[in-house]
Amino acid sequence: MNGKRRIYVFSLLMCVLALSLLTASSGICAEAEYKWSFAQPWTRPLTDAAFTKFCERVNEYSGGRIEVKFFPSGQLGGHDENFHAMQEGSLEIGVFSPYPTLVPGGCVPNMTWVIVSWDEMRLAYGQPDGILYRVMKDAFADTEGHLLFTCSQGAYGLGNNKRPIRTTDDFTNMKLRVSASPGGVKTLANMGKGKGLMLETVPWGELYNALSRGVVDGCWTMWASLVEER
Known part of the structure; x- marks a missing residue:
């Protein structure tokens, strides 16, 4: 019986040790490998909800390796401030309009008023071959930026x-x-x-x-x- 008890106690200790190691390793995995900031310079509840969901999905699909923290309503500054922060590397993701004062040739891809239907929207801005999407992607690349996605905000x-x-x-x-x-x-x-x-x-x-x-x-x-x- 003593031998069996020693085996039981030893087995219990091994289980406790294994659980401790598993918990510790889980804690390490839970720590995000990449932590990015996502700034929205304007106050727009509907789009803010969509961007919040985007951040949640990034965390979910990356298995916790990428953590994107969303800052709405100009918490990290105005549009131009955020744009320059992106160029300098202190901001990873932002919501930007391609104003020509910031993005050379930006007036062309910002001509959303020429779009009158969803079919035309897909033709112009659909990825990866949209007529204006390609222009916009190249324009942002010239400013050290990468076009992650585009979204229509209406007429x-x-x-x-x-x-x-x-x-x-x-x-x-x-x-x-x-x-x-x-x-x-x-x-x-x-x-x-x-x-x-x-x-x-x-x-x-x-x-x-x-x-x-x-x-x-x-x-x-x-x-x-x-x-x-x-």
Whole structure:
């Protein structure tokens, strides 16, 4: 009996030791090999939910080897700050618009207003052979970036606090905020030509303050921005 007890005790100790080693090794495996930051410079709840799910899937599909931490609503700075951080290597992933001030030739792939259907969207931006996707991929590569994926955020629209815009006459003496996209600026300028339309460059984060102070009357942007960031 004593011999059997010694065997039982020894076996129990071996089991405890094995479990301890297994737990320790599991802890080591649980530590992510790569830890990346993912910045979103704008406040967009719907896209934030999608990006959060993306981060969860990366962690899941990599078996915990890759951990992507998502920072929404400009927590790591504005759009241009994030872009330069990506170039410098202090930020791994970001949400970027290919403004020509940052991405040479960026005006071409940012011409989403030429797309009027999902079939045209796939033709233009589908990976890996989309007509504009290839242009955009090469443009980002020139700035030390890699195009991970693209996403449509809907058609552009005009929002203002003065009057509904139904004809070009409704642009009369209106002040609209514009971005750094030459294509967008020229488009608006042509739409309001001869109507006294004034275009103002205002950082996106200061738009609502500018609206409240009367610096601008409205802006031209994606419907997602007009609805989610109001």
